[in-house]
Amino acid sequence: MLKPFIAGNWKMNLTLKESKELAASLRTGVEGMNGVDVGVFPPFVFIEGVHSVLKGSSIILGAQNMYWEDKGAFTGEISGDMIKEVGCTHVILGHSERRHVFGETDSMINSKLSAAFAGDVMPIFCLGEKLDERESGDTFKVIERQLVAGLDGLTTEQVSRLTIAYEPVWAIGTGKTATPAQAQEVHARIRALLEDSYGKDVSARIRIQYGGSAKPDNAAELLSQPDINGLLVGGASLKKDDFLKIVSAAFE
Numbered sequence: 461m462l463k464p465f466i467a468g469n470w471k472m473n474l475t476l477k478e479s480k481e482l483a484a485s486l487r488t489g490v491e492g493m494n495g496v497d498v499g500v501f502p503p504f505v506f507i508e509g510v511h512s513v514l515k516g517s518s519i520i521l522g523a524q525n526m527y528w529e530d531k532g533a534f535t536g537e538i539s540g541d542m543i544k545e546v547g548c549t550h551v552i553l554g555h556s557e558r559r560h561v562f563g564e565t566d567s568m569i570n571s572k573l574s575a576a577f578a579g580d581v582m583p584i585f586c587l588g589e590k591l592d593e594r595e596s597g598d599t600f601k602v603i604e605r606q607l608v609a610g611l612d613g614l615t616t617e618q619v620s621r622l623t624i625a626y627e628p629v630w631a632i633g634t635g636k637t638a639t640p641a642q643a644q645e646v647h648a649r650i651r652a653l654l655e656d657s658y659g660k661d662v663s664a665r666i667r668i669q670y671g672g673s674a675k676p677d678n679a680a681e682l683l684s685q686p687d688i689n690g691l692l693v694g695g696a697s698l699k700k701d702d703f704l705k706i707v708s709a710a711f712e
């Protein structure tokens with residue numbers, strides 16, 4: 461069994477003080493839970509402060525985005541080297557809000573994934589269908605397009621180190637969770653596509669998180685599915701008790 465990976469995407473929330481307090485509570489709360497990887501993804505400007513709180517702990521620290529160039533005239537953007545310098549080892553790429561609010565394309569996300577690997581930052585690569593795409597029966601088609609385009613040009617070795625997050629857009633921040641069976645069906649499809657392109661060993665090694673209104677009361681059932689290897693949590697990651705209950709569900 462793959463070690464579950466529970467990641468908290470704080471999005472554009474909290475103050476610096478609240479971020480550091482949440483990080484400190486999580487640091488204490490996850491002590492002894494060695495069988496689970498736990499990560500937090502604060503807003504860029506709070507990363508350094510959160511890093512100072514988490515330094516020396518097992519909690520993974522990551523950014524919610526990065527740009528594909530190393531440096532230069534790219535006003536408002538942040539590079540992989542920059543997030544690494546303030547303590548990140550991971551980065552979320554292709555989140556549905558980046559795709560659908562900020563217009564990121566598969567090809568932009570592919571450039572970011574390549575840059576992340578080149579800069580030794582571990583990506584969580586998000587993909588997922590919108591409600592109309594699910595309703596028109598196009599879920600698998602959309603997932604395959606996003607997966608193939610996103611991973612284009614990456615080596616098998618790079619792909620083997622990836623975390624993927626399946627996040628149906630209609631379930632993100634809406635309170636509507638995919639049923640465990642709906643999520644498992646897509647996770648199994650993603651794993652099968654990975655196996656076709658990269659082989660069984662690689663596909664078996666890749667953790668596929670589910671994201672979309674994951675909460676303490678649905679975490680255990682989602683995590684009991686064979687191809688769900690973790691959760692990417694938005695809203696519930698902002699509440700210490702809820703997030704720790706989700707981590708405990710993975711631990712148990």
Ligand code: PEP
Nearest residue numbers: 632633671672673694695
């Ligand atoms: C997310 O932001 O990746 C997410 C899944 O959000 P929520 O848990 O709030 O639906």
